[in-house]
Amino acid sequence: MVLLSRKATCNSHGxxxxxxxxxxxxxxxPYDVIKNPQGIIQMGLAENQLCFDLLESWLEQNTDVxxxxxxxxxxxxxxxxxxxxxxxxxxxxxxADFMSENRGNRVSFDSNNxxxxxxxxxxNETLMFCLADPGDAFLLPTPYYPGFDRDLKxxxxxxxxxxxxxxxxxxCITKLALEEAYEQAKKLNLNVKGILITNPSNPLGTTxxxxxxxxxxxxxxxxxxxxxxxxxxxxxxxxxSSEFVSVMEILKNNQLENTDVLNRVHIVYSLSKxxxxxxxxxGAIYSNDKDVISAATKMSSFGLVSSQTQHLLSSLLSDKKxxxxxxxxxxxxxxxxxxxxxxxxxxxxxxxxxxxxxxFCWVDMRPLLSSKTFEAEKxxxxxxxxxxxxxxxxxxxxxxxxxxxxxxxxxxxSEETLKxxxxxxxxxxxxxxxxxxxxxxxxxxxxxxxxxxxxxxSNWVFRLSFHDREAEER
Amino acid sequence: xxxxxxKVTSNGHGxxxxxxxxxxxxxxxPYNEIKNPNGIIQMGLAENQLCFDLIETWLAKNPDAAGLKKxxxxxxxxxxxxxxxxxxxxxxxxxxEFMEEIRGNRVSFDPSKxxxxxxxxxxNETLMFCLAEPGDAFLLPTPYYPGFDRDLKxxxxxxxxxxHCSSSNGFQITESALQQAYQQAQxxxxxVKGVLVTNPSNPLGTMxxxxxxNLLVEFISSxxxxxxxxxxxxxxxxxFEQxxSVMDVLKDKNLENNxxSKRVHVVYSLSKxxxxxxxxxGAIYSNDEMVVSAARKMSSFGLVSSQTQYLLSALxxxxxFxxxxxxxxxxxxxxxxxxxxxxxxxxxxxxxxxxxxxFCWVDMRHLLDTNTFEAELxxxxxxxxxxxxxxxxxxxxxxxxxxxxxxxxxxxSEDTLDxxxxxxxxxxxxxxxxxxxxxxxxxxIKxxxxxxxSNWVFRVSWTDRVPDEx
Numbered sequence: 001m002v003l004l005s006r007k008a009t010c011n012s013h014g015x016x017x018x019x020x021x022x023x024x025x026x027x028x029x030p031y032d033v034i035k036n037p038q039g040i041i042q043m044g045l046a047e048n049q050l051c052f053d054l055l056e057s058w059l060e061q062n063t064d065v066x067x068x069x070x071x072x073x074x075x076x077x078x079x080x081x082x083x084x085x086x087x088x089x090x091x092x093x094x095x096a097d098f099m100s101e102n103r104g105n106r107v108s109f110d111s112n113n114x115x116x117x118x119x120x121x122x123x124n125e126t127l128m129f130c131l132a133d134p135g136d137a138f139l140l141p142t143p144y145y146p147g148f149d150r151d152l153k154x155x156x157x158x159x160x161x162x163x164x165x166x167x168x169x170x171x172c173i174t175k176l177a178l179e180e181a182y183e184q185a186k187k188l189n190l191n192v193k194g195i196l197i198t199n200p201s202n203p204l205g206t207t208x209x210x211x212x213x214x215x216x217x218x219x220x221x222x223x224x225x226x227x228x229x230x231x232x233x234x235x236x237x238x239x240x241s242s243e244f245v246s247v248m249e250i251l252k253n254n255q256l257e258n259t260d261v262l263n264r265v266h267i268v269y270s271l272s273k274x275x276x277x278x279x280x281x282x283g284a285i286y287s288n289d290k291d292v293i294s295a296a297t298k299m300s301s302f303g304l305v306s307s308q309t310q311h312l313l314s315s316l317l318s319d320k321k322x323x324x325x326x327x328x329x330x331x332x333x334x335x336x337x338x339x340x341x342x343x344x345x346x347x348x349x350x351x352x353x354x355x356x357x358x359x360f361c362w363v364d365m366r367p368l369l370s371s372k373t374f375e376a377e378k379x380x381x382x383x384x385x386x387x388x389x390x391x392x393x394x395x396x397x398x399x400x401x402x403x404x405x406x407x408x409x410x411x412x413x414s415e416e417t418l419k420x421x422x423x424x425x426x427x428x429x430x431x432x433x434x435x436x437x438x439x440x441x442x443x444x445x446x447x448x449x450x451x452x453x454x455x456x457x458s459n460w461v462f463r464l465s466f467h468d469r470e471a472e473e474r
Numbered sequence: 475x476x477x478x479x480x481k482v483t484s485n486g487h488g489x490x491x492x493x494x495x496x497x498x499x500x501x502x503x504p505y506n507e508i509k510n511p512n513g514i515i516q517m518g519l520a521e522n523q524l525c526f527d528l529i530e531t532w533l534a535k536n537p538d539a540a541g542l543k544k545x546x547x548x549x550x551x552x553x554x555x556x557x558x559x560x561x562x563x564x565x566x567x568x569x570x571e572f573m574e575e576i577r578g579n580r581v582s583f584d585p586s587k588x589x590x591x592x593x594x595x596x597x598n599e600t601l602m603f604c605l606a607e608p609g610d611a612f613l614l615p616t617p618y619y620p621g622f623d624r625d626l627k628x629x630x631x632x633x634x635x636x637x638h639c640s641s642s643n644g645f646q647i648t649e650s651a652l653q654q655a656y657q658q659a660q661x662x663x664x665x666v667k668g669v670l671v672t673n674p675s676n677p678l679g680t681m682x683x684x685x686x687x688n689l690l691v692e693f694i695s696s697x698x699x700x701x702x703x704x705x706x707x708x709x710x711x712x713x714f715e716q717x718x719s720v721m722d723v724l725k726d727k728n729l730e731n732n733x734x735s736k737r738v739h740v741v742y743s744l745s746k747x748x749x750x751x752x753x754x755x756g757a758i759y760s761n762d763e764m765v766v767s768a769a770r771k772m773s774s775f776g777l778v779s780s781q782t783q784y785l786l787s788a789l790x791x792x793x794x795f796x797x798x799x800x801x802x803x804x805x806x807x808x809x810x811x812x813x814x815x816x817x818x819x820x821x822x823x824x825x826x827x828x829x830x831x832x833f834c835w836v837d838m839r840h841l842l843d844t845n846t847f848e849a850e851l852x853x854x855x856x857x858x859x860x861x862x863x864x865x866x867x868x869x870x871x872x873x874x875x876x877x878x879x880x881x882x883x884x885x886x887s888e889d890t891l892d893x894x895x896x897x898x899x900x901x902x903x904x905x906x907x908x909x910x911x912x913x914x915x916x917x918x919i920k921x922x923x924x925x926x927x928s929n930w931v932f933r934v935s936w937t938d939r940v941p942d943e944x
Contacts, residue, residue: 008604008768052551067540077526082752118592122775133479155603225477279556279780295482302596303776307752
């Protein structure tokens with residue numbers, strides 16, 4: 001008998017294979033405009049493929065950089081040996097500046113407060129190791145990125161308690177929901193160590209509003225043991241920079257910089273979404289707490305960024321002409337592409353949550369459900385995967401508490417492919433309109449079936465977090 | 475009060491500043507042939523700087539690899555998007571073949587059993603997460619790499635129980651030492667999950683003998699536990715004997731289809747053999763599907779940059795390059811080690827006879843005032859501050875006998891090594907006339923040793939300096 005840890009073996013318990021099937025189906029039958037035009041179109045991957053031409057042309061104009069040269073001199077040895085967990089300072093400086101630029105230079109970042117990590121996946125887990133002990137809890141607004149179940153909880157032993165958000169107010173965080181989550185944690189005997197938000201939100205595609213930020217800051221000002229982690233991985237995907245309010249700005253504008261709140265607010269960043277470079281594994285933790293920086297820096301030993309990659313990107317991000325143009329172009333293209341998806345869905349009679357950022361829309365398919373249940377959501381999802389041949393992400397996988405919402409990505413395919421996807425969906429909806437009979441269940445029947453399906457949901461979610469597919473499907 | 479986790483706050487306890495001072499002194503006053511010829515020479519960093527020219531030549535001849543091109547076409551987009559934790563197939567294949575080449579093609583490695591990680595630091599920690607619960611223990615032969623205290627224990631909650639090895643038999647692992655360690659763990663109420671060895675050894679620079687390997691395989695077989703063999707230095711073997719991997723032993727004993735083979739895992743990295751610690755390339759190799767599956771998911775927390783995977787897949791797929799490199803690397807390491815050994819001999823200092831690694835395990839017991847760790851600390855300070863050499867004291871590696879030091883030879887030029895030896899010779903000659911050697915009583919040694927070792931060791935693990943000075 002081979003004895004493995006619980007962490008290694010818990011994987012195989014209670015796994016529902018439905019979500020896994022969606023991925024599997026895509027892998028078995030991936031759409032290709034020439035080789036497989038009837039295949040499944042991948043709309044479940046939040047990748048940014050819209051601006052590679054800008055990156056490629058920069059690379060062509062700066063061939064020295066990839067070849068380990070700096071000012072014409074080879075620095076290969078230097079880079080090959082560079083494993084200092086403090087990171088390449090030229091890279092950290094460029095990254096700090098880039099982060100400022102993303103925030104319209106309304107705030108500045110000190111590169112000494114930056115810790116580099118192998119992607120935001122590593123950054124988030126590391127922050128949990130630094131801020132919480134096994135059994136402690138973090139509060140997260142729903143819906144949230146499914147990967148958090150693995151990243152925040154798996155090896156750390158930390159728990160997630162949801163802050164339930166609802167469509168009645170566009171899934172905004174309310175004071176009531178926050179307090180209820182806090183109470184719930186207490187009921188479960190969990191010590192709440194902090195709140196983690198994703199701003200802009202995945203899967204909503206919306207920026208956190210000033211009102212919400214005020215609620216969060218009021219809360220952590222009152223509760224002095226609670227941290228606020230703001231995962232701002234999508235900060236560069238905002239269609240209109242002026243609409244983004246980073247937690248850094250709140251600290252500055254509310255003059256919290258000389259209070260204890262400063263040390264309890266931390267930001268996570270990555271180049272996987274803004275720059276479309278998930279393969280390069282570049283993430284960062286930003287904190288004003290020097291103990292957190294010190295500990296996170298040591299922990300980053302377990303996931304340092306390749307020096308080869310740090311060198312390339314330090315050159316790229318130091319080129320201000322490039323970054324300025326890139327950010328502007330990126331925003332423009334994302335905005336256009338999102339519009340195409342939104343209008344295309346509207347033409348089919350499908351609404352989305354009004355969004356101003358991200359690589360996806362939060363789509364309201366509640367009218368297409370046969371009943372207001374997660375079971376019905378799952379059925380609809382299966383149809384969309386197998387019949388419509390679109391792989392999209394069901395809301396329950398994001399812990400949404402209302403069935404019928406789906407995350408649909410728009411930036412990981414060509415315009416033509418998006419058009420085709422919309423055509424397919426239109427056909428499905430049109431066909432369904434003539435066939436479907438909508439039944440409104442009685443509220444008792446709803447409740448009963450919802451309870452039953454909740455256990456299916458947790459299976460899904462579990463399987464999703466541990467699915468044996470692409471690692472980072474944010 | 476802002477509350478951080480106990481992992482963070484426990485950090486600050488019991489830290490002795492002596493080892494930290496050594497690093498600090500080096501950073502304040504680093505040797506430079508031209509700009510600072512009287513500075514401290516770094517001999518505490520196990521880096522392989524001897525063969526960069528071979529890699530640089532290859533890069534110049536193969537610009538596509540670093541230029542993110544394949545057959546002249548840009549594959550930038552493909553690589554930029556590639557974050558699959560299964561890893562780049564061409565890279566895993568090339569890596570598996572490289573590992574086979576290092577072992578004389580006597581054993582084979584299946585690429586599908588390889589899990590890539592951001593360095594062996596990440597690989598070792600991940601294996602602990604997969605094999606041990608918090609509070610479980612792994613047995614490690616002493617002396618061992620100081621970084622293991624952090625890598626294996628810090629965030630995992632696993633414990634290390636030492637298998638005491640002694641100079642009386644060249645620090646080899648004996649059956650009685652193994653059994654004693656196992657019993658000690660039981661006394662401490664710790665469940666033993668496995669044994670971890672580094673082969674070739676850091677800091678000894680020796681390969682595990684077949685006898686030791688057989689002993690280990692039998693031991694884990696009988697106790698039903700795991701064996702992790704960190705073979706990060708497998709490509710630095712320069713002795714006449716060939717490297718015997720634990721995989722060789724499994725094959726020779728016909729255990730490849732035995733269930734014990736599922737409990738043997740190998741860790742590898744390109745940081746030492748290829749001298750590329752900055753690129754963060756490590757790997758776990760396991761015959762156990764569940765371990766591979768779990769480790770692979772955990773590798774999400776430390777994937778290898780696709781840019782780097784691509785470059786190295788091209789490099790390692792070039793068999794002309796790899797065979798030339800491995801040959802040349804061995805040759806140069808052997809010459810450089812000889813230079814260190816003879817330099818030390820000229821100063822009246824002997825080393826453990828070694829046949830691998832980037833360092834020697836040096837016997838300075840005769841230079842100690844007393845046979846104590848306190849005396850070792852004193853000697854070490856003198857070597858750092860007066861002789862101006864930064865070397866690693868044995869206590870930092872959990873050695874049970876005072877007076878041993880790890881001295882690196884592959885991270886500097888020949889001339890710098892010459893200079894280091896000259897300085898050491900001068901120091902020894904000047905103190906020969908002054909020194910008084912006294913042998914302390916058995917009890918005094920024991921009590922002094924217990925107190926100072928733990929302080930050192932703790933500080934060393936938490937040093938705020940360059941992380942991976944293996």
